[in-house]
Amino acid sequence: MQQHEGGECATTNNGAAAADTKADEQTFSKVFKSDFDAKYNIVDIPTPVNAFLSGQFKRSYAYHTIRNRLPVILTRVIDSLTRDKSELIAEFAPNQFVQHAREELKIVIGLISRLKYELQTDKPFQEFTGDEPDHDLWNDFIAELPKEGRTFYQACWMYTECYTYRKLYSFVENSIFIKQFDCFGKIKEQALIGSQDAILSLAKYTRRTENCIEMFAELLKMNLWSNRNDLSDDGRLFNMEILHDVSAMDEYILINNVEDIWICLSEHNSINRQHVDIVLDNAGYELFNDFILAEYIIEKGLAEKVRFHVKAFPWYVSDTTKRDFNHTLEYLSKHSDYIISLIGNKFKQFFDDGKFELAPISYFWTAPHAFHNMRNLEPELYQSLQQSKLIIFKGDLNHRKLLSDVCWESTQDIKVCLGGFLPSNFCTVRTIKSEVISGLAQGVSEDLTRKDPNWMVTGNYGIIQFVDGSREFGY
Numbered sequence: 001m002q003q004h005e006g007g008e009c010a011t012t013n014n015g016a017a018a019a020d021t022k023a024d025e026q027t028f029s030k031v032f033k034s035d036f037d038a039k040y041n042i043v044d045i046p047t048p049v050n051a052f053l054s055g056q057f058k059r060s061y062a063y064h065t066i067r068n069r070l071p072v073i074l075t076r077v078i079d080s081l082t083r084d085k086s087e088l089i090a091e092f093a094p095n096q097f098v099q100h101a102r103e104e105l106k107i108v109i110g111l112i113s114r115l116k117y118e119l120q121t122d123k124p125f126q127e128f129t130g131d132e133p134d135h136d137l138w139n140d141f142i143a144e145l146p147k148e149g150r151t152f153y154q155a156c157w158m159y160t161e162c163y164t165y166r167k168l169y170s171f172v173e174n175s176i177f178i179k180q181f182d183c184f185g186k187i188k189e190q191a192l193i194g195s196q197d198a199i200l201s202l203a204k205y206t207r208r209t210e211n212c213i214e215m216f217a218e219l220l221k222m223n224l225w226s227n228r229n230d231l232s233d234d235g236r237l238f239n240m241e242i243l244h245d246v247s248a249m250d251e252y253i254l255i256n257n258v259e260d261i262w263i264c265l266s267e268h269n270s271i272n273r274q275h276v277d278i279v280l281d282n283a284g285y286e287l288f289n290d291f292i293l294a295e296y297i298i299e300k301g302l303a304e305k306v307r308f309h310v311k312a313f314p315w316y317v318s319d320t321t322k323r324d325f326n327h328t329l330e331y332l333s334k335h336s337d338y339i340i341s342l343i344g345n346k347f348k349q350f351f352d353d354g355k356f357e358l359a360p361i362s363y364f365w366t367a368p369h370a371f372h373n374m375r376n377l378e379p380e381l382y383q384s385l386q387q388s389k390l391i392i393f394k395g396d397l398n399h400r401k402l403l404s405d406v407c408w409e410s411t412q413d414i415k416v417c418l419g420g421f422l423p424s425n426f427c428t429v430r431t432i433k434s435e436v437i438s439g440l441a442q443g444v445s446e447d448l449t450r451k452d453p454n455w456m457v458t459g460n461y462g463i464i465q466f467v468d469g470s471r472e473f474g475y
């Protein structure tokens, strides 16, 4: 078989014909590609500074995600529904409705396939027409988008990605038999079980800790690197080895405001701001890290309560839902390893004692909006965050929503990027997986780009960035 760009071409019995075929195919593949770009108004440039991340910019991670990653994620869901069809029907459908459930499953698979087709052919976002609790939020959002800015490649990447995951879930939530099914449940379960060794080593390592900034800094760094695990991108796997010497990764932490965070938590001046909020990201090992960090904050007297914010439904493959949250506590507390089970039961006791709390579930966290819209769209959530001593935003998507998914100058002051969002002191703990960043020193971005042009999307670098909420410019 002759190899050529994009795969293998068939052999022929005539050398001249083969050469013609190869030339034709190369011409065709060039024409085809430019047709795709021309057809969907894609420009062959990186994301311009101060522009929204968007699939319209071919040399962006947004384009790669829409062109390659999201179709693969949707295909994997279709494959798992097809492969596990009998298991699903047995689990969710009463005997007398087995045939109906089969029919329904076929329809759901068809809807996901159509979503994939719409994604791949840059169709406009479709309204939500089912019983979605956040139905109006989404339809108002879509209606307010400019006509030319409400298709998969032309919209802000954050809108496209959030829409894709929201639509995917709407097919399940509007079904009759598989309403309770989590398309990503199996992947998350496997990841949790697969991180058992890292959970045990972190558990052992954090049993007798000093109440000092050095220990807090180490915990926060381990928490940061646990965010590298990304089930939506196979290329970003967490290297559990780093736990043995987390400071070896310090050069990869581009902003480290641990000292400011420590000072913020060590203050006990205002009596009513004695709780910390953690806006969670991924389930599994990262969630365990969040529990360990919260345990430290409580046991060292840095706050009286830690409130956890989960997602209302399965989101971005591995984000934590209430079910993941409770399942993880059960998994830990019933674990065969004595130390893990001890810690799991301790965390459960913290809930009983009111030291840990699951915050009321808000659909704002699974909305497409940047966080500066929270005050208007979800005032209760904003007001509850205003009572927080410190809000810890975990992960890359939360960071993108803080900064409105804009490709800022890397040296831009983060306070300029927030659009006035500042309910209280907050920090963003995120491995860098998208071309959104602010607050870097002059020249850092250029140096890193020379070393690795993809440094912003590998997850190899991270930030622990603090914003003082006592500033007046917030609203």
Ligand SMILES: O=P(O)(O)OC[C@H]1O[C@](O)(CO)[C@@H](O)[C@@H]1O
Pocket: 065, 161, 227, 230, 232, 233, 281, 282, 316, 394, 395, 396, 397, 398, 400, 431, 433, 434
């Ligand atoms: O779990 P995190 O840290 O939000 O990162 C996951 C996300 O990172 C991205 O690659 C960029 O934000 C998304 O496409 C992906 O799903």
